[in-house]
Amino acid sequence: xxxxxxxxxxxxxxxxxxxxxxxxxxxxxxxxxxxxxxxxxxxxxxxxxxxxxxxxxxxxxxxxxxxxxxxxxxxxxxxxxxxxxxxxxxxxxxxxxxxxxxxxxxxxxxxxxxxxxxxxxxxxxxxxxxxxxxxxxxxxxxxxxxxxxxxxxxxxxxxxxxxxxxxxxxxxxxxxxxxxxxxxxxxxxxxxxxxxxxxxxxxxxxxxxxxxxxxxxxxxxxxxxxxxxxxxxxxxxxxxxxxxxxxxxxxxxxxxxxxxxxxxxxxxxxxxxxxxxxxxxxxxxxxxxxxxxxxxxxxxxxxxxxxxxxxxxxxxxxxxxxxxxxxxxxxxxxxxxxxxxxxxxxxxxxxxxxxxxxxxxxxxxxxxxxxxxxxxxxxxxxxxxxxxxxxxxxxxxxxxxxxxxxxxxxxxxxxxxxxxxxxxxxxxxxxxxxxxxxxxxxxxxxxxxxxxxxxxxxxxxxxxxxxxxxxxxxxxxxxxxxxxxxxxxxxxxxxxxxxxxx
Amino acid sequence: xxxxxxxxxxxxxxxxxxxxxxxxxxxxxxxxxxxxxxxxxxxxxxxxxxxxxxxxxxxxxxxxxxxxxxxxxxxxxxxxxxxxxxxxxxxxxxxxxxxxxxxxxxxxxxxxxxxxxxxxxxxxxxxxxxxxxxxxxxxxxxxxxxxxxxxxxxxxxxxxxxxxxxxxxxxxxxxxxxxxxxx
Numbered sequence: 001x002x003x004x005x006x007x008x009x010x011x012x013x014x015x016x017x018x019x020x021x022x023x024x025x026x027x028x029x030x031x032x033x034x035x036x037x038x039x040x041x042x043x044x045x046x047x048x049x050x051x052x053x054x055x056x057x058x059x060x061x062x063x064x065x066x067x068x069x070x071x072x073x074x075x076x077x078x079x080x081x082x083x084x085x086x087x088x089x090x091x092x093x094x095x096x097x098x099x100x101x102x103x104x105x106x107x108x109x110x111x112x113x114x115x116x117x118x119x120x121x122x123x124x125x126x127x128x129x130x131x132x133x134x135x136x137x138x139x140x141x142x143x144x145x146x147x148x149x150x151x152x153x154x155x156x157x158x159x160x161x162x163x164x165x166x167x168x169x170x171x172x173x174x175x176x177x178x179x180x181x182x183x184x185x186x187x188x189x190x191x192x193x194x195x196x197x198x199x200x201x202x203x204x205x206x207x208x209x210x211x212x213x214x215x216x217x218x219x220x221x222x223x224x225x226x227x228x229x230x231x232x233x234x235x236x237x238x239x240x241x242x243x244x245x246x247x248x249x250x251x252x253x254x255x256x257x258x259x260x261x262x263x264x265x266x267x268x269x270x271x272x273x274x275x276x277x278x279x280x281x282x283x284x285x286x287x288x289x290x291x292x293x294x295x296x297x298x299x300x301x302x303x304x305x306x307x308x309x310x311x312x313x314x315x316x317x318x319x320x321x322x323x324x325x326x327x328x329x330x331x332x333x334x335x336x337x338x339x340x341x342x343x344x345x346x347x348x349x350x351x352x353x354x355x356x357x358x359x360x361x362x363x364x365x366x367x368x369x370x371x372x373x374x375x376x377x378x379x380x381x382x383x384x385x386x387x388x389x390x391x392x393x394x395x396x397x398x399x400x401x402x403x404x405x406x407x408x409x410x411x412x413x414x415x416x417x418x419x420x421x422x423x424x425x426x427x428x429x430x431x432x433x434x435x436x437x438x439x440x441x442x443x444x445x446x447x448x449x450x451x452x453x454x455x456x457x458x459x460x461x462x463x464x465x466x467x468x469x470x471x472x473x474x475x476x477x478x479x480x481x482x483x484x485x486x487x488x489x490x491x492x493x494x495x496x497x498x499x500x501x502x
Numbered sequence: 503x504x505x506x507x508x509x510x511x512x513x514x515x516x517x518x519x520x521x522x523x524x525x526x527x528x529x530x531x532x533x534x535x536x537x538x539x540x541x542x543x544x545x546x547x548x549x550x551x552x553x554x555x556x557x558x559x560x561x562x563x564x565x566x567x568x569x570x571x572x573x574x575x576x577x578x579x580x581x582x583x584x585x586x587x588x589x590x591x592x593x594x595x596x597x598x599x600x601x602x603x604x605x606x607x608x609x610x611x612x613x614x615x616x617x618x619x620x621x622x623x624x625x626x627x628x629x630x631x632x633x634x635x636x637x638x639x640x641x642x643x644x645x646x647x648x649x650x651x652x653x654x655x656x657x658x659x660x661x662x663x664x665x666x667x668x669x670x671x672x673x674x675x676x677x678x679x680x681x682x683x684x685x
Contacts, residue, residue, distance in 0.1 A: 005671070006640040009625070012618040013641055017532030018539055020552070026527045028553050033523060033560040340521045342528065376520045421517065430517065 023342065023372060047272045047307065054270055054497045055465065267312040267500035271466070275304040275492020277330050280474065282485045291425050292484050295334075298423060302331040302381075304490050312498065314396070320405065322392040322454075330384040330488055334422050335377060336430070342372045382420030382433060384477065384488070386445070388413050394454060405454035411472060413445045425483060440482035449473045462500050469493045505529065508572045515563045523560055531556065533573065534580050536618075540637050541584035543626050555583040581642065585652060588630050627674050632667035639664050 279301050283292045308326035350366035394407030418433035418441050425431075433441070452470025459465060474489035506514070506525045514522025531552060538548040538555065559579050566575055616624075625633055638644045638652070639660070646660040653660070 005675070008616070009621050010641055012616070012621050013536065013540065015533070016536040016618050018535040020531040020535045022528045022531055025531055025549075025553060025556070026524050029527060029556045029560065030520070030523070032557045033518070338519075338521045340524055342524075374520075374524070378519060380517075 023344065044305075047305065050270070050307075051272055051495060051497075059459065059463075263316055265314045265500050265502070267310075267314065267464075267498045269310050269312070269466075269496050269498030271306070271308050271310060271468075271494045271496025273306040273468075273492055273494030273496075275306065275472075275490035277301050277304040277488050277490040278474075279332065280485075280487040280489075282487075283483070291423075294423055295484060298336065299332055299334045299382075302333055304331065304492060305329045306492070306494055308390075308494070308496075310390075310496065310498070312500075314500070318396045318398070320394050320396055320407075322394065322407065322409075323390060326388050326390055326411070328386040328388065328490075330386070330490070332382045334380040334382055334420070336380065336423065338376045338378070340374045340376065342374075344370050344372070346370050380420050380422070380430075382422065383418070385415075385417040385419070386413055387415040388448070390450065392450060392452075396454075401458040403456045403458070405456070407454055407468075407470075408449075408451045411448040411450050413448065416441070416443055416445050416477070438481055439479055441477055441486075442479055445475050445477055448475045456498070462502065464498050464500065465496070466498060467493060467495045512563065512566065512568070512572060515560060516566075526560065527556055530573070530576060534576060537577050537580045538584060540622060540625065540641065541581070541634060542587075543630075547587065551580065551584050551587050554587070555580040558583060577642075581638070582652070585634065588634070624671065624674055624678070628667055628670055631663055632670060635660055635663045636667040636671070 279299070281292050281295055281299075283289050306326060306328050308324055310322060310324035310326075312320055312322045314320045345367035347365060348368040349363050350368055351364040353362040353364070354360070355362070388411040390409060390411050392407045392409035394405040396403050396405040418436060420433050421430040422433060423430060431438075431440070450470055450472050452468055454466055454468040456464045456466035469492070471491045472489060474487045476485065476487050478484060478486040504525075506522065506529070511522050511526050511529070515526055534555060535548060535552050538551045539545070542548040542551060555576075559576050562579075566572070625636065628636060634653070635649060638649045639646070644652070646657045646664075649655075649660045650657045
């Protein structure tokens with residue numbers, strides 16, 4: 001029985017269909033299978049998060065770096081320029097302040113020409129000075145032993161240096177005096193009148209700082225450091241704010257000096273950005289005329305996104321080379337309309353007969369055809385994914401703490417991939433971009449020329465943020481097999497952070 | 503409504519085209535409802551299972567590798583949904599007292615003229631666990647090993663439950679035949 005019964009049941013059930021209200025079923029199913037479009041938002045949030053994260057890490061490292069260097073213990077060593085000969089103490093800051101003053105005054109470029117030996121400083125000299133400055137700036141100072149200290153330093157200088165310093169001092173005084181008389185804008189906001197004997201010094205000091213801001217270059221900084229003239233001044237206290245200003249100026253200038261003396265510096269960083277891409281579709285042959293027109297009306301370019309890892313090499317001649325790996329995603333949207341007509345039947349009153357004599361109504365029920373038409377508009381988000389190696393060279397203008405570079409070069413493409421679909425040449429169907437069965441698109445788009453600007457802000461000696469507007473020239477993405485010639489170009493901006501190694 | 507080929511429906515559904523998704527629902531829900539109906543006692547449950555299975559089919563169609571027929575793949579999803587719908591534990595714990603085997607045998611005439619609806623009604627009289635195992639083994643053609651994996655039971659449990667299901671069916675058929683003869 002079992003086998004026979006089961007065989008009979010199988011035969012009966014094979015291909016059996018049961019009537020189902022498909023409209024009601026579809027109405028319940030559709031909300032659960034609607035395409036989710038949250039990916040684009042996620043991508044932008046990720047990009048923004050990445051930039052914020054990297055910037056935060058950079059700033060944190062910058063702060064940490066400052067604290068570390070300030071806490072370094074420093075051994076007193078003999079400098080080639082006799083700048084540092086004393087152990088660090090409260091009075092060192094006043095010495096250093098004097099040095100700052102001295103260096104800030106500087107001399108003119110002509111002095112360098114006549115006495116090139118003043119440029120003979122080594123990197124280690126600057127590092128020593130910087131370390132001591134950082135340490136000293138963190139300590140309370142009374143500057144009470146200014147006279148003693150300056151004298152002790154002066155005594156260690158050779159007679160020839162002392163003579164040179166004397167001349168330098170006179171020159172500096174003269175420049176400072178001139179600047180002061182010219183009423184150069186002064187940034188210090190001291191409001192409390194200083195004692196008479198200090199006042200002259202303060203005014204002079206302000207003038208010196210103004211001179212520094214106005215005319216200091218790396219070369220002059222070298223001269224000033226090398227000259228290392230210590231002014232013979234009152235042993236009056238120098239206001240702390242002025243000391244701080246002078247020290248800050250000094251440290252900044254020292255960093256510029258370092259950059260100038262280093263032949264090559266290497267930086268690495270990450271960046272991201274957006275561009276506006278243009279798409280140019282033109283007909284390859286007569287068959288493609290209508291198809292091109294259709295694509296032109298149904299497709300719209302969206303934002304292009306960039307994400308990259310960069311490596312830069314800077315020379316002290318203001319030239320730089322930028323390379324790395326960059327991912328680019330060109331996005332577009334393609335809208336297609338379709339309609340679905342469902343003919344079904346529902347159980348309803350089919351015929352109503354009214355007896356005109358008796359007034360009785362007779363209703364006949366039956367299957368009444370019902371026609372439902374649903375219109376659908378689907379948006380197809382299409383993407384071109386590019387991986388390129390940029391090779392860009394540039395020339396950089398320095399405006400501390402800013403620098404602006406003009407750059408140009410190429411983007412060498414190593415991969416081009418397409419996802420999504422576009423309308424097909426055959427009506428009522430779609431062409432799968434990823435499968436690209438007819439080989440319409442290139443998998444490598446070759447080389448793209450690029451021009452741009454690179455504006456960078458130095459947050460610290462080693463860390464900078466930058467933004468770079470640029471233009472990538474039009475490139476052909478389609479092969480000869482494609483009935484449409486498809487070109488893209490992009491104009492956009494990239495933001496990023498960069499760490500530059502010493 | 504335009505009738506699409508399975509290939510067109512698969513391709514369209516993989517691209518999440520609503521018109522092809524609806525076409526799948528319209529063209530296959532009758533077939534799948536018949537499967538769902540065999541695993542449930544009431545129509546309401548079979549509708550719930552069918553709806554859940556269709557959502558699952560449309561969401562996972564991108565994973566369909568076109569090995570075996572499309573219909574078989576969808577049927578399998580309906581069956582799995584039905585199994586999930588009922589607690590798996592019921593297959594382990596459900597115990598039914600089977601009366602002594604009926605002495606009389608069932609003549610083929612008792613069921614040979616039965617249509618699908620009547621057969622379904624008889625099978626639906628079986629308890630959930632017997633009905634499921636009977637459907638899987640006798641109608642769908644799964645082995646006891648496969649049934650054991652699907653229901654998380656041992657092969658021997660599957661065998662014994664099938665034997666009991668068959669015995670129950672026999673009893674139902676004999677009772678039905680007796681009533682028919684009296685009429």
